[in-house]
Amino acid sequence: MTTLMSAGELETALRDLGAARYHNRHPFHRMLHGGKLNKRQVQAWALNRYCYQAHIPIKDASLIARIDDPDLRRQWRQRLVDHDGTQKGDGGIARWIALTDGLDLDRALVVSMRAALPATRFAVQAYVQFVREKPLLEAIASSLTELFSPNIISERVSGMLSHYDFITPETLAYFNARLDQAPRDADFALDYVKRHARTPEQQSAVIAALGFKCDVLWAQLDALHHAYVNPGLIPPGALGHDGVWP
């Protein structure tokens, strides 16, 4: 990247990257939405993704901790409210547990994260670390996958409700909330990077940050696909290894 893009060109580059690399293109997601998974495979997805969900407020608090501007901190704080709620049993993580409850997963097992795939934990940890250590502009840019989530959420909710008799509207409450939250968050972050990426190097770093985040999401589906679809190689210790299933 040697020339400065306009803000509009940067947005186009980010959207092109998402079109190529966002995890809606992963075969596991197509199977999930298309009703091609059995209940255990959906359980594995929900249990593993809990690890991701559980670390989002940790990631966001790490980011807030690096911001000097009270206005920007206040803006980003809404993400903590969305995920952790305003009282016990409220918020995105509680809604994710409603999903794993609805899938008949043991809540203590889910929350312990010990039956999750190591690859899930490593990817989630890489995301938290990225937000802690990279320049603030890149840390904010790594949230931009939310630009692409409304489409996938709509597909997911309608596809899962129509294909799986073990899925109810109540268990998918998480996604309904995200349909409003994600675009608001993504618009803010996109506007931020468009205003603050002022050199070709910064623009390039912003695009790379979104690529990194696409990798984080993609690697989680790779691990699920490898363990629970094909070839079905569940690593030692993870949900279902040696036939051990709750």
Next chain:
Amino acid sequence: MTTLMSAGELETALRDLGAARYHNRHPFHRMLHGGKLNKRQVQAWALNRYCYQAHIPIKDASLIARIDDPDLRRQWRQRLVDHDGTQKGDGGIARWIALTDGLDLDRALVVSMRAALPATRFAVQAYVQFVREKPLLEAIASSLTELFSPNIISERVSGMLSHYDFITPETLAYFNARLDQAPRDADFALDYVKRHARTPEQQSAVIAALGFKCDVLWAQLDALHHAYVNPGLIPPGALGHDGVWP
């Protein structure tokens, strides 16, 4: 873990864990040693494992940086010498590059690490982070996979030489050096944890640290197997995605 084990019982528990979870049990390794991989699959293994090799001295320096005892620092320093050598072109990383050279991989591509699987990077980063952040006893214990490496190395060298016409003794020089280094390092670390894990909690943490490290190695082979063997889903950006192969 509620009762204190003897040092000998702790060693047995560690060896049992390795017998169950060390990556010599992974199907990708069995294929690698048994001549069941094609050259591109061996290339993918060597290119990805370069990321692991390249981070070992960073991991070891992070560990040395946390040690107060000059004797222990000096002892651990030998690992830096082994991997980085005493002059340019010497040491374990240079020997790994001799392997990737021998496999006709572009050296700049290997060293850039940009064609490696994201899951490889995440696993390697998790290892470095573990050594940086966990108590020193656990950081040292995470090196104990070397207890199990001499067997796998012997199998690997003889299996690869007999099965692959693109592999020569010179390209496998890395492993010959490790046959002496790994047991020396492993014996030291094993003795250390046997002397310093003095409570049931510490013994349990030492075992968990070895389990974590087994996960780090296993996850790397999972990712290779998923991308390059079955189902052959190479993530965007990684070696061979969209048929792009150097």
